[in-house]
Amino acid sequence: MIEKTDLSYERTILIGIVTKEQDQEKLEEYLDELEFLTYTAGGEVIKRFSQRMDRPDPKTFIGSGKMNDVKEFAAENDIGAVIFDDELSPAQQKNIEKILKCKILDRTGLILDIFAQRAKTSYARTQVELAQYEYLLPRLAGMWTHLERQRGGIGMRGPGETEIETDRRIVRDKISLLKKKLQTIDKQMEVQRGNRGQLVRVALVGYTNVGKSTLMNVISKSEVFAENKLFATLDTTVRKVVIRNLPFLLSDTVGFIRKLPTQLVESFKSTLDEVREADLLLHVVDISHPNFEEHIDSVNQILTEIETLGKPTIMVFNKIDAYEPETIDDDDLITEKTSAHFTLKEWKKTWMSKVGDDNALFISALNKENMEHFRKKVYEAVREIHITRFPYNNFLYPEYDKYGEQKE
């Protein structure tokens, strides 16, 4: 059982390393995201620690000197949890716990915790639970002690709380039970999807917090939960949408993130079936986010993992209202112009122009800017698929012109 804990704002430290592939600036961006994740999970970040290293220390991830600094700071500042930006090996986690004597989480553990906290339907909960047990299995030996676990808070939601005396065998049994349960649900979902007939299926995909649910609500007049936290949506919502005379199905589903835990990708397989079986993808991007290009890469990577890359896709650049390029003062002769300084017009001339006019849209779902253009493009793309599928044009509603006359 996944247990819900009241969110008491827990004081946390974030830790990341600077490597050849990841300079200080990049690390800070990743830690910004980790901080947002921590905030979503109910924590408050008190301090960030970083260390320059060729590769992480196999025993303790960061070096022993730095670890001492962390230990001192944690003791003096009433720190409840220390969160690492990368996945820790079970051995590293165990060693670090011994040294710091507080809760140690990695990125994967944190994301799993948020999913556990946000899973509302029994279907989502089953999927999250499976991912949590898969994550827990190799880590059982190094888990924190009985008493500490009962404290609750970040990283403590989920199997850890109730299965205190747990051992590998019990966890393995749980895993196979959950897998069976999911198989049964999967079959039901498959039947449900089959019952929807042959309507063209369009799926909203994208990084978390880009505005997928907001866009869904605008076009389908539905009320999907949207908020400025990560992973607001965990289940898939499907709505029938009609643009002009053309009905189709639109789905909104779980958002993606950099390094989305593989356990989650696997256990959310059936939630993601909606994406896998879609005829057209609307890849929503938050263009106001400084890292939006990297977000696109992460999404494409996950689409590849679920064997969905290469489907007809329209790129929807959302939040144009919030897009603000950095500026360079006239008398500033040092700052080099980078993509951070591009105006939207300049962006459109970059690789975006290769996406093609037909496949790139710039909108604000919040302010309903450019929605007419959006509707038109989606209509054209869906219509094309519809016509190939139904040469006799059944399903199409009659089209009326502006005088209310039925068109030929």
Ligand SMILES: Nc1nc2c(ncn2[C@@H]2O[C@H](COP(=O)(O)OP(=O)(O)OP(=O)(O)O)[C@@H](O)[C@H]2O)c(=O)[nH]1
């Ligand atoms: N400024 C601005 N904010 C937007 C726009 N569209 C959505 N938002 C905000 O972005 C936040 C996230 O929106 P959601 O619709 O929940 O995003 P999502 O992609 O469904 O997120 P997940 O379900 O968490 O993956 C909310 O606070 C929205 O109000 C937009 O066009 N402009």
Ligand SMILES: [Mg+2]
């Ligand atoms: Mg959403």
